[in-house]
Amino acid sequence: SLQIGIVGLPNVGKSTLFNALTKNNVLAANYPFATIEPNVGVVGVPDPRLAELAKIHSSQKLLPATVDFVDIAGLVRGASKGQGRGNAFLANIRDAAAICQVVRAFSDPNVVHVDGKVSPADDIETINTELILADLQTLEKALPRLEKEARMQKDKVPVVAAAKAATELLNDGTTLYAGAKAKGIETELLRELHLLTAKPFLYVFNVDETELGEEEFLQSLRDLVAPAEAIFLDAKIESELIDLPEEEARELLESVGQHEPGLNQLIRVGFATLGLQTYLTAGPKEVRAWTIPIGATAPEAAGVIHTDFQRGFIKAEIVSYDDLMAAGSMNAAKAAGKVRIEGKEYVMADGDVVDFRFNV
Ligand code: GDP
Numbered sequence: 001s002l003q004i005g006i007v008g009l010p011n012v013g014k015s016t017l018f019n020a021l022t023k024n025n026v027l028a029a030n031y032p033f034a035t036i037e038p039n040v041g042v043v044g045v046p047d048p049r050l051a052e053l054a055k056i057h058s059s060q061k062l063l064p065a066t067v068d069f070v071d072i073a074g075l076v077r078g079a080s081k082g083q084g085r086g087n088a089f090l091a092n093i094r095d096a097a098a099i100c101q102v103v104r105a106f107s108d109p110n111v112v113h114v115d116g117k118v119s120p121a122d123d124i125e126t127i128n129t130e131l132i133l134a135d136l137q138t139l140e141k142a143l144p145r146l147e148k149e150a151r152m153q154k155d156k157v158p159v160v161a162a163a164k165a166a167t168e169l170l171n172d173g174t175t176l177y178a179g180a181k182a183k184g185i186e187t188e189l190l191r192e193l194h195l196l197t198a199k200p201f202l203y204v205f206n207v208d209e210t211e212l213g214e215e216e217f218l219q220s221l222r223d224l225v226a227p228a229e230a231i232f233l234d235a236k237i238e239s240e241l242i243d244l245p246e247e248e249a250r251e252l253l254e255s256v257g258q259h260e261p262g263l264n265q266l267i268r269v270g271f272a273t274l275g276l277q278t279y280l281t282a283g284p285k286e287v288r289a290w291t292i293p294i295g296a297t298a299p300e301a302a303g304v305i306h307t308d309f310q311r312g313f314i315k316a317e318i319v320s321y322d323d324l325m326a327a328g329s330m331n332a333a334k335a336a337g338k339v340r341i342e343g344k345e346y347v348m349a350d351g352d353v354v355d356f357r358f359n360v
Pocket of ligand 1: 206
């Protein structure tokens with residue numbers, strides 16, 4: 001499945017954050033938490049809709065969608081030239097579908113900063129420079145081959161143009177994710193190169209708890225990374241929250257002016273950054289969130305449950321979560337005309353509550 005790679009300079013709080021993420025079992029006793037490899041965490045996507053649906057259907061089990069985070073340690077200055085774990089590190093990032101960059105903004109003098117000072121802007125530049133240099137190497141190596149192909153196949157000409165435009169943008173110090181769209185560069189054409197900076201980015205600023213409420217400061221960090229998403233949290237607080245009973249966790253959150261853990265935001269934004277959304281199934285046995293790409297059709301959504309469901313798809317009975325909750329029960333929603341019958345062409349919406357009809 002699609003993975004979000006956590007990267008950042010040493011000592012910024014990556015492991016603290018990753019450990020908190022992989023302990024994140026706040027949702028349900030039978031939460032499908034697992035650690036496949038030591039550095040991969042399968043994390044439940046917090047979704048309060050599941051508990052509400054479970055009330056309506058007296059469901060026994062809640063099964064949230066999951067998202068995979070990978071802790072990719074070892075990015076140091078010079079990684080693109082083979083420093084540190086250099087190439088192994090870059091290969092790990094290549095496998096990730098999105099990049100979550102952790103940036104230190106907390107000031108604790110007891111935690112050494114690799115460059116001697118806390119500067120989010122400089123750290124982001126250091127990391128992005130390594131990723132940019134790696135992409136420039138990839139492009140430089142590929143260009144002669146792409147040009148040769150373009151001489152034989154005219155339809156490859158735009159690929160060469162995209163590669164050249166991407167090289168130019170990267171040489172200006174801009175990531176493809178941040179800059180390609182504005183320059184009209186079709187990074188899709190360069191898909192086979194698995195360029196690191198073309199992946200969707202999101203940034204986690206690890207801030208002091210006192211900074212969580214300083215909106216001007218947070219906005220200045222947001223501005224550094226736009227159009228990428230920015231999440232603000234205190235990794236140390238997050239790791240404490242995970243181990244606290246619910247009531248005490250709520251009190252700790254309130255004491256730092258927050259109403260939900262930063263991890264929850266990170267997981268939700270990460271899921272969306274991967275281009276994913278969920279639809280829901282609900283019955284007495286279980287309530288479950290299923291993961292589909294944004295834009296998936298009803299038969300494709302059925303196929304996530306079982307390939308037979310997609311092959312034998314007839315129709316889907318669908319009510320939006322909000323309509324169902326407003327009506328209060330499935331029967332009331334039906335009586336109010338809120339339950340729709342949708343066919344093969346239907347494009348799923350987030351929060352659709354679905355019953356598939358199919359031939360087997
Ligand atoms: P990594 O090298 O990026 O994985 O960083 P770690 O998670 O190992 O954290 C490095 C050090 O910083 C550890 O001593 C952590 O306890 C500390 N640390 C991590 N996050 C925070 C934070 O939000 N605030 C403070 N004060 N210390 C933190």
